[in-house]
Amino acid sequence: MPVRDDLRVDPDRIEEAVRRADLDELLRVVDACCEACDWSALATLQARCERAHETGRQLWPVASHAAYRLALEAPAPFAASVLREGTGLFAPGPLPEVAAQHHSWAELAPHVPPGPAAVVAAHERVVRGEDVSRRLPAGPDVLEMPSRLADWEPEYALAEYHAHHADFPAPPMPRLESARVHDPDERRPPDEAVAALLESTRVWTTESNGRSDAVLVSGDAYGAIAALGVHEVGIARVEPAMAIAHLAWAASSGGAHGRRPGAAAGRFGAWWVAGALTDRLDDWPPDPDELGAAIARLRWFLWDADEPATGWRLHVALDDPATGRAWAVAAVDAT
Numbered sequence: 001m002p003v004r005d006d007l008r009v010d011p012d013r014i015e016e017a018v019r020r021a022d023l024d025e026l027l028r029v030v031d032a033c034c035e036a037c038d039w040s041a042l043a044t045l046q047a048r049c050e051r052a053h054e055t056g057r058q059l060w061p062v063a064s065h066a067a068y069r070l071a072l073e074a075p076a077p078f079a080a081s082v083l084r085e086g087t088g089l090f091a092p093g094p095l096p097e098v099a100a101q102h103h104s105w106a107e108l109a110p111h112v113p114p115g116p117a118a119v120v121a122a123h124e125r126v127v128r129g130e131d132v133s134r135r136l137p138a139g140p141d142v143l144e145m146p147s148r149l150a151d152w153e154p155e156y157a158l159a160e161y162h163a164h165h166a167d168f169p170a171p172p173m174p175r176l177e178s179a180r181v182h183d184p185d186e187r188r189p190p191d192e193a194v195a196a197l198l199e200s201t202r203v204w205t206t207e208s209n210g211r212s213d214a215v216l217v218s219g220d221a222y223g224a225i226a227a228l229g230v231h232e233v234g235i236a237r238v239e240p241a242m243a244i245a246h247l248a249w250a251a252s253s254g255g256a257h258g259r260r261p262g263a264a265a266g267r268f269g270a271w272w273v274a275g276a277l278t279d280r281l282d283d284w285p286p287d288p289d290e291l292g293a294a295i296a297r298l299r300w301f302l303w304d305a306d307e308p309a310t311g312w313r314l315h316v317a318l319d320d321p322a323t324g325r326a327w328a329v330a331a332v333d334a335t
Contacts, residue, residue, distance in 0.1 A: 007036035064090035080111035100124035114138035152292035176234030185219025207258030210333030224328035
């Protein structure tokens with residue numbers, strides 16, 4: 001949409017607001033720039049606020065919000081321009097994820113600066129179903145993931161960014177059946193899969209109020225849940241894709257107070273769990289078809305410990321009938 005000349009923002013208004021470090025006025029100017037589709041003015045404001053510390057003005061919140069609005073609403077050249085390390089630290093989510101909501105990688109690629117943020121932006125588009133293998137981003141392969149979705153992957157739960165707020169819906173839950181699990185099975189020393197399950201909610205436990213526990217036992221999924229100290233549960237056996245969707249959602253989330261890693265990081269976290277469970281971490285990334293076949297041989301469950309449904313939670317259990325091993329994770333975070 002072209003700039004609306006009748007609403008164009010006066011450059012002097014930007015300069016005066018920056019000079020006075022008037023945060024309220026600067027935020028009003030951001031809204032005015034977006035209403036007028038005056039993206040050049042908004043980019044100027046963002047750059048001026050980002051550099052304001054050089055003259056003793058701390059305008060990082062406005063700089064982050066302006067970068068967020070550029071990534072979310074502006075045409076691809078402007079959205080791509082803010083995909084740089086350290087930009088948008090106070091935004092509701094990582095800017096590569098924000099930009100990927102309304103811009104394809106084909107649109108962003110010609111304009112995005114080379115670097116880790118470009119790589120993440122490309123993988124954010126992969127999560128949304130775009131195949132980026134024909135135009136790989138320039139930069140370090142910080143995620144080391146396939147550049148298109150595998151057939152067995154789920155429809156991932158995605159953030160929904162808006163001008164002044166964001167929503168982070170969880171994947172759907174199946175209907176759970178009440179059950180009483182048997183006595184705990186014998187615990188085994190934690191393995192790479194236990195570490196991967198705990199890592200999927202690390203932001204909850206290190207940057208927020210969350211707690212997480214995961215176990216490996218000799219037995220089945222019910223015995224693994226019991227080993228977490230739970231006996232009355234609601235539980236459902238699910239397809240691997242549904243469990244992967246929940247693991248990815250947790251790994252993408254900041255929980256109540258942590259910084260959100262984003263959906264691409266969540267996909268990586270879920271694949272890492274799957275690779276650890278099937279002994280495929282040594283040659284990363286694993287072959288997608290082989291990994292899909294391997295996780296299909298496991299029995300997957302989603303469960304609930306009959307607790308109030310508040311905050312963020314991840315309850316996954318699974319077992320491997322071929323080896324007699326089982327794992328379970330219980331993670332929660334609250335506001």
